[in-house]
Amino acid sequence: MALFSSPMVPLTTVSASSFHLRGSDRIHQERVGCLKKPHILQAGATSRLFSGRIYTGQSSPRIAVPKAVASERETVNKVVLAYSGGLDTSVIVRWIKENYGCEVVCFTADVGQGDMELEGLEKKAKASGASQLVVKDLKEEFVKDFIFPCLRAGAIYERKYLLGTSMARPVIAKAMVDVAREVGADAVAHGCTGKGNDQVRFELTFFALNPNLKVVAPWREWDITGREDAIEYAKKYDIPVPVTKKSIYSRDRNLWHLSHEGDILEDPANEPEEGMYMMSVNPVDAPAQPEYVDIGIVQGVPVSINGKELSPATLLTELNTIGGKHGIGRIDMVENRLVGMKSRGVYETPGGTIMWHAVRELESLTLDRETMQQKDMLALKYADLVYAGRWFDPLREAIDAFMDKITEKTTGLVRIKLYKGSVTVTSRTSPNSMYREDISSFENGQIYNQGDAEGFIRLYGLPTRVRAMQEKESESDEHN
Structure with missing residues (x-):
């Protein structure tokens, strides 16, 4: 599309004040890639179009500036916003009302982040301009339908990360879609930044x-660039937000884990500060005596602690308490984000770490070699899909069906020893165990005849022998 005027296209002179200013000298024209006929900017300054923005200088030829088509802001009637009650989402409520002119319904999902984060939310939401707040307790659904499938699959991202945030986003987004239907909303919104993984996880679920x-993502649209801007916006519109000293870390908490990012952690050379941790004690300060815990497992999923059957969320809560007391589940890693950059994070996953060790150990009794190898390979893909926000992808669902089938026999009891940050399996039993003492014993038995191994080795090693024979023949030909 031509940027400058032509005889065939009528030109209209407009002033710089008719454009949305971004900073002192920048005029932002939204969606320049979807443009109608050009219009003229006459701002008394030299202007240039770069990356969808118009920059102005001091002298002024007449520059044709394309006019954007009507944005989705004009078509949204009601939006459901993922709401936490913090500074960002409180400001977002007002910003959406100002810029989209629509009703805002706030939605908060209880995925185990703690009662303190849920306290007083309705009052905050309405004071910020929301028409209502919807809160749903998703803890049992989160553990049963999202955490347990990942646990059963053995999904772990880049050797360490047990996918705490990755699993929580689709259950929240799923509930948002349900709430949008219930309240008659035609749009959903989130407060994720344009640099992170969560924007992808939310929106792929939508x-x-x-x-x-429709999806509203303010951090990809507005002029607010940081906390100070957000505070000023809140003051301007009398939005009640606590303006206190910000925690130096960015955290995300749910029933499965607590993540820490930012500040000194942005340098991978820095050791995490001990005062940062909230779910687990320093292993050095953990009890001097180990604690033994029996984990009952049925078809690859934990169901009991020390013989007591518990609901999924209650079981995880209990193991978080036990594991946290012994300093279990701390990891420090540099990971590859979906959007391309590397990031450093520290995670606390006490209960999840105990469960993961227990389930994996029981599989050593119930899965044969080929099945276990195939499961491990698919677990890597499963983790990638979950990390990338593709929970409702047909491929993830197909892999999940495979995992469901091959763990049918993974039932039994695993005893775990917890001691100063370590998880040690001391016992595993299963009614479906493929381990047979009469076969594995060093003593001769009726089922396994050690003499049979000779023929097996000859056949199994045949390719090795043939290759060696070929090499010898080649060497002999060279000498002759």
């Missing part, structure tokens, strides 16, 4: 469950 919903 696309999968209701592709007709």
